[in-house]
Every structure is written in C-alpha cells, then in structure tokens.
Amino acid sequence: MLFQGILVDCFQKINQERTSSSVYNLLIGKKAIQTIQDARFYHIADYYGIYPGLAKDDYRIQLNQLIELDYLREDNEKKLQITKKGRSWLASCKTNLDGFAGAKYANVMETFKQRLLLFIQTITNTSKKQYLFIPISDNYEVEQFVKGFYKQYKQRSKEVLHQLYKELEKALSGLSDLEASMFVDRITSYYSYGSSLQQLSQDYQLSIPDCFLILQKGFYRLLRVQEYDNDYPMLRLFTKNLAISDTPLSQTAQLTLRLLQKKHSFKEIMQIRRLKANTIQDHLVEIAMHEAEFPFFDYLDSAIYEEIKEVVHSKQTYRLKEIKNNVNPDISYFQIRLALVLYNK
Amino acid sequence: MYRHFNYDSFRQGQKEIISDVLHGKDVLGVLPTGSGKSICYQLPAKLVDGVTIVVSPLISLMIDQVKELKAAGFKDVIALNSFLPFIEQQRVLNNLDSYRLIYVSPEWLQKRKHQNYLKQLPVKLFVVDEAHCISQWGHEFRPDYQRLHEVIEALNHPPVLALSATATPDVQADIIQSLNKPAMKRHIYPMDRNNIAFCVKEVDNDQEKLERIAELTKSYFVPALIYFTSRQTAEETALSLSAKLPKRNVAYYHGGMEASERLRIQQQFMNNQIDIICCTSAFGMGINKPDIRLVIHYHLPLQIESYIQEVGRAGRDGESSVGVILYHKGDFRLSANMVKNELPSIEVIDQLIATILTCQSTQVDLPSPEQLHILLDINEGAARFIQRQLQKYGLIRDSEWFIDEKKWKYVREGIVQYLEERQLYKNDKLNELYRWVQTGKCLRQTLYQPFQDEFGEPTEQCCSNCGFDWNKWVPEPLFKMPEASSPLNWRIKLQKTLNMEEA
Ligand SMILES: [Zn+2]
DSSP: OHHHHHHHHHHHHHTTSSOHHHHHHHHHTOOOHHHHHHHHHTTOGGGTTSOTTOOHHHHHHHHHHHHHTTSEEEOTTSOEEEOHHHHHHHHHTGGGGOOOOTTTTTTTHHHHHHHHHHHHHHHHHHTTTOOOOOOSOOOHHHHHHHHHHHHHHGGGHHHHHHHHHHHHHHHHTTSOHHHHHHHHHHOOOSSOOOOOHHHHHHHHTOOHHHHHHHHHHHHHHHHHHHHHOTTOHHHHHTTTTOOOOSSOOOHHHHHHHHHHHTTOOHHHHHHHHTOOHHHHHHHHHHHHHHOSOOOGGGTSOHHHHHHHHHHHHHHTOOOHHHHHHTSOTTSOHHHHHHHHHHHTO | OHHHHSOOSOOTTHHHHHHHHHTTOOEEEEOOTTSOTTHHHHHHHHHSSSEEEEEOSOHHHHHHHHHHHHHTTOOSEEEEOTTSOHHHHHHHHHTGGGOSEEEEOHHHHHOHHHHHHHHTSOEEEEEETTGGGGSTTSTTOOGGGGGHHHHHHHTTOOOEEEEESSOOHHHHHHHHHHHTOTTOEEEEOOOOOTTEEEEEEEOSSHHHHHHHHHHHHHHOOSOEEEEOSOHHHHHHHHHHHHHHOTTSOEEEEOTTSOHHHHHHHHHHHHTTSOOEEEEOTTSOTTOOOTTOOEEEESSOOSSHHHHHHHHTTTTTTSOOEEEEEEEOTTHHHHHHHHHHHHSOOHHHHHHHHHHHHHHHHTTOOOOOGGGGGGTSOOOHHHHHHHHHHHHHTTSEETTEEOOOHHHHHHHHHHHHHHHHHHHHHHHHHHHHHHHHHHOSSOHHHHHHTTTOSOOOOOSSOOBTTSOOOGGGOOOOOOOOOOOOOOGGGHHHHHHHHTTOTTO
C-alpha cells in the first residue's frame, strides 16, 4: 500500500509531463541532472533515492497492478495519468506517505544506517562478553568508523546502551506502533539476529517493498530528529563527517563550477574542458540548482525570463517542449531550463 | 588447537593431515563432509612462518569463511576474486604482505599479473580446496583447476595440500596426476556417516510431498533443512509450511536473494531463531550448525556426490539424524531437463560465433568474454562452459576475443565432441543417482560403495530398506515455543535488543 501510494502520488504530481522511467530514476536516486531537476520541479524530492535497490521488473509489476486497479491509466503517449479512482484512493491513504526526506539525506542515509546498525550489533555483543560474531555490514569505511567509535565508548557500554534506548524510544514514538515494531525487529543485537525483509513481510503481512519503505521511514525519522532536536546527542554522532546536503553536484559539474568561479567564460570553459556546449549547459543548470548564488542573468535577460514565466503560468506546465513552442524561437532550451530553476528557487 | 580455534580435540584425520603438512609434505586429504576439512589448512596457516594460499571454487563460500575466521579472531585473512571492487583490490594488493591466509578463486589466479603479486610472497603452503574440481570425472569439474600445476610451478613448488569431501579413487588419481605430484601422501577416510539414517519415500505428486513434510516437521521440533532445485518451489513451500505450522519459524534461502538477507537467515538458523529452512544447494556451504537433525530432499540434486554433501550437513555433532528423500515418477524428467540445460547446445554456440563475427565485421563494440551471457539467453553455467572452451582453443585470451571464421571451423568439431562427452557423463551421473534411490538393497551401502570398500555400523537405524521405524527415532526437541509478540510491545523488544532487561 505504501509503495503503491508513493507511486500514485508521484504520477499525480508529475502530471503526465514525464515518463514512468523518470519516476523509477527518482526512487533509486539516480544522480542525473534531469532526475534531480524533476525532483525539485514536481515537489517529489522527498522520494528521491528512498528505494536504491528497487529492481526495474518489480517496479513494472507494481505499475501494472496500479493500472489494473484503475488507479493509473496510460495515455496516448504511453505516459501514466492518475484516474479519479486513484485520486480518491490516494486521498484516503495520504497521511502514510509523509516522513520521507530522500533528497535531503541522499548522501547520508546508507552510511548512517549501516553505522548505527553495526554499532548496535557490536556493543550489545561485546557488553555480553561475546566477541565472536559475524558483522552485518562489511563495508570498509563503516567498519573503520564503528571501530573507532567503539573504542571510545566500550568502557561505558551500559551508559551508551541506556542513552541509545532513550533516544531510539523517543524517536520511534513518533511513528506508528507497527512501524516502530518493525524497525526494532530489523535490528541485529546480542539478543537476536534481525529479521530479513521476507520475514518482516510474513510477520506483518505486508509486501516486501512496503516493509522496506517503512524501515526507511524509520531511518529518515532518526536523521531528522537528530538534526533538529537537541535530545539526540548519541544519534547525532552517527552522522559525523557526513555532509548533510541536498544531492551533491556531480564531480564533473564541480570542475565546471571551479572554472566559473575563476571567472572563465563559457567559451573558455568549453575549450579547457574539451566538452560540447550542451554538456557545459547541463553543468550550469545543475550548478544553478545547487548554488545559492548563480548569475542567472548572464545567460538570460529579464524580458526572456518574464516571457517564460508567463507561458508556465498560462499553460500550467513545466514541459520544456511545450514552453519552447510558445515562446520566441530565439529563446533556447538552455534558457528555459535556467528560467525554470530560477522560478523554483 | 583450542587456543586457536576453540576446539578441544582433533577429529578423525585432521591430526594426521596437519602433521604431514607441517612437515612440508604434499598431501591429498579426503575427509567426509562435516569433518572440519578447513582446519587442516587454517591451523597450519597460523603456525607456519609465511603465507598460505587457498584456491576455492565458490566465491560465496570463500567470503563466508573469511567472515567466520575474522569473527573468530583470525584477522590477517583475505579473499581475492574478480568481484572485489577495483579500488579495494588495489588497496589489498599493495598490502598483500600483511596477510597470512589468502583465499583466491581459480579464475583470479589465472591472470599473469595476479600471479606476479603472489610470487613476491613467501608462500609456505598451497591449498587446493574442493580438489575434485580438477577431475573431468568429478561432478563439479572446473577447467581452471587443471592449470593449477602451472601456478604451483610459478610459485616455486610450495608444499601442496589438496582436499576434497567427495573423491572416488578415479578422481583421486586424476588430482594427483593433474597437480603433477606423484609422491603426494594420501590420507583417505571413509565417507559414510554412521549417525545418519536414510529414508526414501515414493509419493504420487508434489502435494503429497508437502503433506509428508508438514507431518514430519509437526512431530519433530528439531532444526531441519529441506532441499529444492527450484528457487520458486522453495519459496512457495516455505510460505505454505509456515501457514500450516504457526508455531515453527520457517524461512527460505536461495542464491537469488541479496547477500545481506542470506546472511540474516543463516545467522538466525545458527541462533535457533529459525528452525526450518527451505533452500537450494546454495545453502549449507560453510554452515557449521552441529545440530541439524533432519535433511529432507523435496527435489534430488543431479548426482550422488551432491546428495552426500547435502545430507552430510545433518548430525555433525554425532547425534542421530535422518536424511529423507521424497520423490515421484515425474521427478526424473525434471532432473533430466536440468542436466540438459546445464550445458549449452552447439546451436547456441554457433549462434554466438555468428553474432561475434557480424559485430566484428561491422565494427560494433562487443561485450567482453566475461559478459558473453549478455549476447545469449543462457544460464551462468552454460555461459561459463562456452567461455572455458573458447579459452582452451585460444579464441579468448586475456579477456579479449580472438575469433575468425577459419579458427572457428577448426575447433568446432572438438567442442562438439566434448559437449557430447560431458552430456553423456552427466546423464550417467543422474541415472546412477536414480538407480540408488530405487534400489531394493541397503541404501547406506549402495550410496557409499563408489567411494570405499568397508562400512561402519550405523549407530542407530540404518535405512528404509533395512527397516526404518519413525517411532524409534526420538531426537531431543530443541525449540521452545516462540513468544507471542504484538507491535504494541515494541518498547519491551527494544529494551531486550539493547540488553536492558535487567533495568
Ligand atoms: Zn541399510
């Protein structure tokens, strides 16, 4: 239900302006400019990267089910559109869909999760004098982090566990009992080895994607409370050295940004980087989305901006092609994209 | 011994093998499944002053063993295989001298560059695990294994230890010949497990298999493995069993699951949080649960050796256990089909070559030979078969294609012949297994006959052909009733999880 709700919500918000694979890219957190831009424009950034392991086939199966249920329908251009039935169904499950913060924690989530879980496994085992266990994560960086962290706290394990309990209890209380219970079942400790997704699915009679997303929701909640509330000093330690920011600039765009900051012109950047104009334009759009300060009006004057804005209003669309057809032919796609970024800032 | 591995004594054969290994001799060790084969090189690896290299055919098994060793405090151990991410591999290769025990896959070892790294090390022991893979007549033949003698030579002949749990006398001779070590010392121990009783039951259909399994698992509260050849059937059976047995914890396990999920299931089984696992042959490698009491085969594997390995996971602690085989008339056809699909047909290979030739003449980019399954819709085993054959004839070299029409014409006949040979061999193995299942003679003796001449007395009952009575089998129940848990109790669960129950 949760997964299906998210899908229907996405298709409602993109309003037939994007293909179904763009929603897939959003959910797996593809680091493509188009995907990141879509997430912003259509206000679905909270779903960005919430389901990294989603298989394309499973995604298709879910969509077909939604079409069968008549919540979604395929239009002539093979784009999915929400039906009336879908709309009222979505309204009835609305509250469940809150609680994700995908784009915000895209860089942090996976590492935070693994650090926390591996630390709990480590400290609950060692505090019971059990030094032989197979770690649930074998990511080198995570292992190093937990090692260092553990060394620092092993003398005070009882105190640490107490504090962890306090923080987890408080944070999870903000979820439903079912969500909290599932979260606890997933944890591996001395007491028990955490449930697999298949087991959660059996125990709670929910689909595997729903179980996965409910767990994700739990971790997003932990990330949020530790950021905004001072009652979570312990949880905050697990985000150490992780840059909480929106989806990062791609490496290649970072390089372009550096050249831009050194006051190189568009032409010069093209020459230095030996890249096509199109590519550099992609970078600029990406940079425009990320940087607080961007010289929009080096690339489009205010008349052009007003004209594009006008079309967005009158046609109620973000679709590039449609905007292009309704503005002065001299205005480029690049300018439209920049204008849209500015419009959404 | 205890100091290193928390074991208090050697099991049969270990001491003899280890002592010869420590004296620098070349050794062939054949020990039954579950007798702690790996100790035979793990202990020497700790004791000798130098590096031990272990060739192991299964990457998942290799990774499991490394994890277990690390968990047991043996830290300077590493697994090298082609799945290691590039950066990680570079990091490891640059620090290779900091490891004592290095597991490698045979494919990885074939690369000259990799051998050069190993040559820099003081290699004091070269271990060939699952050595039956060397032999064409072994059931898991791996052509890369046949080139190990070259590697041994390149490493300047360190002492060699070849180990297997399933090697008939023919296979043993093949191993010694292929490694080019005629003076190898043999330590061969009988395969038969006298605490396992065998019970074959013919049924009419799959439904009846399920009912029989439900009956058995209902009456015996013991850890059980149920083997399937199909992932889907394993999943479905697990779900219907857990519906039928609300008081038991049933899970499934197969190679299609994500590694971390598989690890969870394994560990829960070790912890007795799960008591019944519906699995494929992917389960069990490297599992050291001593108290599995029931190994049920819903589907049979494709040869006797695999059956011996799978059933051998029962009763490693020496307590009385039972291997149950459920089969019906339709099973043979299912197995025969699987055997057929394990090898590619020559038509498929022809088609592949044609595609490659077209791509080459039109300058289209080809995927690398490691990814040839992309070009064809075939399973991994069949793809590997093609790869090895083309490698053997020099049509693939160092991960590059070297194919032209003339060369292909020249080698095609050889490959056709070899394919036929392998197909016949595999069919023979399958027939042998089904003959065994249907035999009227003692199942225990017929099963182990190809491997040994003499048999120990069974500790309890022998087999269904010698008269097996379920009423006389009373293993100790190992499971408590699971606690009922409601989502409302999550706070209590969290307290237990964080060791706060005493608070
Ligand atoms: Zn018998």
